[in-house]
Amino acid sequence: MNRDTDKTYNCIIVEDEPLSQEILESYLQDCPQLKLKAICNDALEANQIFLKESVDLLFLDINMPKMNGIEWLKSLDQSPKVIFTTAYPEYAVEGFDLNALDYLLKPFSFERFLRSVNKFLSLQDKVDAKSENQEETILVKSNKKTYLLKPSELNYIESEGDYLKLQREDDCLVIHDTLKNFQTKLPPKEFLRIHRSFIINLSKIDFLEGNQVCIAKQMVPIANSYKDQLMQLIQK
Structure with a gap:
């Protein structure tokens, strides 16, 4: 090689x-x-x-x-x-x-x-x-359907109880999983956990305002413990 x-x-x-x-x-x-x-x-x-x-x-x-x-x-x-x-x-x-x-x-x-x-x-x-x-796909099941999901399609992932909301440009897939487990399936250099309930696609960021980041017109909270790492990555 x-x-x-x-x-x-x-x-x-x-x-x-x-x-x-x-x-x-x-x-x-x-x-x-x-x-x-x-x-x-x-x-x-x-x-x-x-x-x-x-x-x-x-x-x-x-x-x-x-x-x-x-x-x-x-x-x-x-x-x-x-x-x-x-x-x-x-x-x-x-x-x-x-x-x-x-x-x-x-x-x-x-x-x-x-x-x-x-x-x-x-x-x-x-x-x-x-x-x-090639981009690896992730197999996810939502609403009795099985999707071949490309990570690049995701804007962010939100945890809600025992479920995750996978926010894409035009829809949201709801799956049964934990944020910690789902993060292992994502490209680590492209996705970052910024809150106990949110993982974001770094390439989808529009702007930062205070302790929030705007992605596809949605404001996502940034926990203080993750803010330094986020700033470090987006400044590279």
Whole structure:
């Protein structure tokens, strides 16, 4: 596969040991396709980065103060690809149950680190090629009908009890699902959760006014906890 060497992916290090931070940072200096956005000492610090930055890859320690890496990963609505870095092999099974890309057992060599990075890059090549060639459809059932829904058709998604309203240009499909689950089916760089009850299509934004965003003449609320991340994305 021909790899686009000009394309870069954002990553962060979540690690409480200074020596491990230094080793990972030095290894990343020899991986030009990965752009290190932050080094975080714990999961709570990393959580703040997620509100401001788009992150494609996590190098995540497990045994950390305040909250361990696995607990934090489970708390995310939608997580990026994850490479666990830990000194405790007993966590490996649980890590892979969370669809971790790889599991690096400390101390690990640059060669072993690079194998993990290449696994990530190969996977992204396939994802990027697929998204360029065609848009994936989502199978949804609404009002006794089955629809092949293209994500690009959506303006926003609203949660209401046990149901979701999928707002399109000319109609609204009502389906039985959760916002958290439906978000996993959407292209992460095109859709953003901006409220506990709303996910929006970033390309459909008309304007922002206060704590609201206008999409197709409809005003959608923005929760304060999501506003920094929204502003970061639309300014890129």
